[in-house]
Amino acid sequence: MSADAESFGRLVREHQSRLRAFLRRLTRGDAALADDLAQETFLEAHRKLAQFEGRGSFVSWLFGIAWSRFLMERRRRKEEPLGEIEDTAFVDPRPAAETRLDVERGMARLSAEERAALTLCYALGYSHGEAAGILDMPLGTVKSHVLRGREKLKAMLEP
Amino acid sequence: MTDDLDILLSEPLDDVADDxxxxxxxxxxxxxxxxxxxxxxxxxxxxxxxxxxxVPAAELGAVAFAAGALTLTFAFEQRLRDA
Incomplete structure (x- = not known):
């Protein structure tokens, strides 16, 4: 194996878990699709490695590629949107409880943009500005996705 | 609720095994x-x-030599990059 492939392999091993987990959340738990998107993301990152300007972190750049891959897939599946779910879906008859599972269920009912913004800013610890860079959105848009997503989740989880 | 939600949202994502x-x-x-x-x-x-x-027959040797040198240079450069 070439030194280039070996060092890239280290990057893949180091970041695969977070990237795949992020994509699983975007695809509402579709592990196979998330892994396909993660694979395409890493291959594209390897191809474009020379274009990485080092302005942000490598991981942010990687997440940006993953997000655009996700959007491409969503456009491709026009008839079956990945990010949106009818409000009637995923209705849980149990009383709302503040559990992680409830949060995951609630997340699945948010728009993909809200899920991505909330995941980046909370679970992955990015600032709003960094998330805006990753999602290629204006800062204000990211902030409103975070706020709106959080408000929706709060309403879903409150008894 | 607000704080609890923030805590829940801030929990790290589940680890995904490399497999x-x-x-x-x-x-x-x-x-x-x-x-x-x-x-x-x-x-x-x-x-x-x-x-x-x-290519004129008389210059074939020189052209072959130049092509060989070029090929070796590219191969050497590739090896250096991979090393």
Missing amino acids: GFSARILAGIERKAWWRERVTMLAAAVAAAAVLPF
Whole structure:
């Protein structure tokens, strides 16, 4: 194996878990699709490695590629949107409880943009500005996705 | 509720076991590199074959020498990059 492939392999091993987990959340738990998107993301990152300007972190750049891959897939599946779910879906008859599972269920009912913004800013610890860079959105848009997503989740989880 | 929600949202994402994922990525990269190398060599061979009929017989030796030197330079540069 070439030194280039070996060092890239280290990057893949180091970041695969977070990237795949992020994509699983975007695809509402579709592990196979998330892994396909993660694979395409890493291959594209390897191809474009020379274009990485080092302005942000490598991981942010990687997440940006993953997000655009996700959007491409969503456009491709026009008839079956990945990010949106009818409000009637995923209705849980149990009383709302503040559990992680409830949060995951609630997340699945948010728009993909809200899920991505909330995941980046909370679970992955990015600032709003960094998330805006990753999602290629204006800062204000990211902030409103975070706020709106959080408000929706709060309403879903409150008894 | 607000604080609890923030705590829940801030929990790290579940770990995803590698289970050969990284190896598949690297295999894909190696495969692509192998094909790229073959395609480059093929393209060079086709270009050489196209030019050959127009090279005067007396200069064939010099052209072959130049082409060989060029090939060795590219191969050496590739080795250096991979090292």
